[in-house]
Amino acid sequence: MPPIVDDREPPASLHDALESLEKASRTPAKQRAVKVSGVIDVICRHAFEDGLDDDTLRTVVHVASRKTELDQTSVTTLVKNLYPAQRVPADVVVTVVGALGQGKGKPSPGSQNGLVKWLAIVHEIIEDPNILSRLYGVLFGMLDMISIRTSLCHLLSLITRRKHVKPFRIQQLLEYSRSLGNEPALQGLLRIYKDYYPDIILGTTSTNRHSFPPRPDPEWRTRILAIQEWAAAVSDSTLEQPNGFKVLRKGPKRTKVSLIPDVHTYHTNEASVTLEGIDNVQDFVEKLDRIEPPGQLISFLTDPLLQKYVDLRPSPITSRRIELWLSTCLEEQYNTIKDGTGDSQYLSEILDGFLKHAQYTKVLPQLVQAFLREYLLVWDGVQDVDSILGLLSYIPLQPFHDTYTAFLRLAERAIIANSSPEAYERLLGLYTSLLRHWAVQTPPRPPPPGFALDDPNQRIFADLSEHVSQLSLSLLLSTPPTDATLLSKILTFYEVLSTCSTPYHVPILLPPSHLLYLLTLTPSTTALDRTAGIIAACKTAFNNHPGDVKDYYSKDALASMNCSLRDFYHFIWISRALSTGQNALGLHCYSSLRDTLNTYLSSLDHQYAIQTAFNVSHNPWLASLSAAAWRELEERKVREGAFDRRSVEWHRGPVSSRSLEVLGKNGGVDVGWEAYRVEVFKWLEGRGVGGLKGYIFAASTEEFRRRYGEEV
Known part of the structure; x- marks a missing residue:
């Protein structure tokens, strides 16, 4: 058995x-x-x-x-x-x-x-x-x-929502409360009902931490987020982000006291329409005109639904109520922090709320600007640094000198006092965000009567660019070239500046030549490519500018830009690196130094020369990539030409104009020097390094672009 x-x-x-x-x-x-x-x-x-x-x-x-x-x-x-x-x-x-x-x-x-x-x-x-x-x-x-x-x-x-709160349920809860005493969870539910009808449920409801729903176990919450993210069934924010069309409830009693209250609408009746009764966007839209404002409107700093309500139904009374609360609160916080008796938690909460509101509306209220003017005088550059810099990036469009004097100089002084690379990275990030905001804020205007940089609005961008250029040049000369993050922040600023330039609104501005050449010679393939992309964007803006560009930019400005464009063209394309002459500065390399370098290279090999040392085959940051591109190109040509792989002549590298001629005559593939360079740049573009190809096509003629399949 x-x-x-x-x-x-x-x-x-x-x-x-x-x-x-x-x-x-x-x-x-x-x-x-x-x-x-x-x-x-x-x-x-x-x-x-x-x-x-x-x-x-x-x-x-x-x-x-x-x-x-x-x-x-x-x-x-x-x-x-x-x-x-x-x-x-x-x-x-x-x-x-x-x-x-x-x-x-x-x-x-x-x-x-x-x-x-x-x-x-x-x-x-x-x-x-x-x-x-x-x-x-x-x-x-x-x-x-x-x-x-x-x-x-x-x-x-x-x-529980308003529609669930019925008279018979209120009566039943009150009966439970009388018969069971102060049972915490029951008192918590009764408090929710009292929030909806404070005039009906009289008296006070005693609550403690057991009255509120307990927070989900942190391990359980973390695990469910990881599982659902992996399953790609719900977004990463399903449990973390509140519904934008529901009142945000923080749930159980928090361990830290919040300065900003939850949304509650008081003195309502059964016919009242409140934000707490809104569940979805359709409900919000249909009832927007009938919604009664909550008791404390300052909750809009943290509640997304109330924020929408305040912005979509503006009124002088609403604005005044918010201003009175903020002015009193900010003055109190400033005085306590100045005296060294304040609680940073409260100010952090207010600043985070301001930043969320600014990100939503793209506007920095005057009251916040006035507070920042005073607070930056005592700010340590560390406390709430992300919120402070985020708020400064929403300063409205105004002369750069005024902005710098009132805000940016004080922020710079506080941040630089830390003397850390991260501090400078944050500072460059601030200027990039401010540039984006100002570029969007620039109003449409007809063509100015004079040159572009004579226009007050366009002068703002020139002054901002000049300040960032001085800061960037100083940082590059005083920090090691291996600081990739700092270098990337500098390049990001000029990428934004070059791509947002539009006629009559945002001027075409290249980095000054010293900074541009320093970026060009930075030992990084990525930096070289991104620099080429910046120059390409400026050249494309010039090509697409309506009318004669000479009517909108002075001779000095055009001469400076043309020198930079031509020097980079000599450097990367036509093998005349570091050459000086008409409209060329040779990357500010002295003639004597260039001759010395050329003599040294010739002594190593008679085929080496300074003018070819930076082309696609010999450039130290492109040589290995161009070799890989050539091997792929050669393999393709061998297959297309049905060559005998055992007898065909293979190129041993590095590729040059002369070596390609010899290769074609000796039984190898027939590829021209110009076609080879274009193929290398296209190969690089296919692997995320597209700035060089973009520059060459922007700087070339329409016939050249047609020849290689580029739309014109």
Whole structure:
């Protein structure tokens, strides 16, 4: 006779484990062929690592939501590991709610309590967000169950909206409160009801930290985010970012006191329309004109829905209420910080709120500007640095000298006092963000009567660029060239400047020649390519400028730009690197130094010369890449020409104009010097290094671009 209990290995696959679980749930413990603990481990391990898909989740919930032969420990373990890989289907929620209550087939009170807690945790990622609202009456009717009352009150506190607050429910809650005393969770739910109808629910509701729904276990929350991100079923922000058309609720009592209150609308009646009753964008749009403003409008700094309401329904009263609160609060914060008695937490919260509002509206209120003028005088350059610099990037368009005197000089002084590379990177990031903001703010204007830089609005960009150029040149000369992050910040500023230039609005501005040549000679392929991209963008802007460009830029400005454009053309394309002459500065290399370098290279090999030392084949930052591009090009030509690979002449490199001629005559592939260079630049572009090709095509004639398949 076979044994009743067999210690065979648990099933290895999830499918087998689910079948074993369903079978075990119907089989008494002494008659099972497999230990149920091993089956539970397989399912929970899969849930923790990959999450449960819809079908698997339905199966496990179906087992956990009815009375079975499983022991309480196994059911509790299953419920604690219900990690959904996608949004929770509505039918699963219905199954869980149907499992609550008293009845012969219902699960144990402990299992029901675990399922209610699970609903409270996943209520934000349910596929149909209205399903719990439709089941509100069912859930509310179970408040008489002692075993699940606390968890049920927490769940109802999370999903309660104005439409759920009915007179009979208020009466029932008050009766529970009188008969049960100060039960924390029940008092928390009653407080939610009182927020909607303070005139009906009189008296005070005593609350403590147990009155509010507990925060989800951090490990559980982190794990569900990782699972759902990996499954690509919901966005990364499903649990972290609030719904933009729902009032933001911070939930349980926070360990840190917040200066900015939650949104609450007081003195309302049953016919009132409040922000707390809005659930979606359609509801918000339909009721916008009838919404009553909340008690403290300053909550707009942290609540996205109230922020939309304030911006879409502006009024003098609303603006005045906000200004009064902010002026009083900021003055108090400034005085306490100046005296050294302030709490940085409060100011950080206010500044973060200001920044979110500025990012949303693209406007920095005058009150905030006035505060920053004073606060920057005592700022240490460290506290709330991201918020401060973020706010400064939204300063409205005005003469750069005024902006620098009032704000930027003070910020620079505080940040530079730290003397760290990160401080300078933040500073360059500030100027880049400010440039973007000003470029968008520049109003449309007709062509100016004089030169571009004589126009006050365009002069602002020239002054900003000049200041950043001086800062960048100083940093490049005083920091090692290996500081890639700092170099990237400098290049980013000029990339933004070169790409946002538009006729009559933002002038065409190249970095000054000394800075441009220093960037060109930086030992980095990426820096060389991005510098080429900056020059290409400026050249394209000149090519596309309406009318004669000489009518809008002075001779000196055009001469300076032409020198830079020509020097880079000599440097990278026509093998005349470091050559001086008409409209060429030779990258500011002295003639004597150039001759000395040329003599040294010739002594190494008679084929070497300074003028060819920086072309695509010999440039130290491009040589290995161009060699790889040539090998790919040569292989393609051999296949297309049906060459005999054993007898064909292969190029040994490095590629030059002379070596390509010899190769064609000796039985190798026939590729011209110009075609080779174009192919190298196209090869580089296909691998993310497209600035060089962009520059060559921008600086070349239309015939050249047509020849190599470029649209003109």
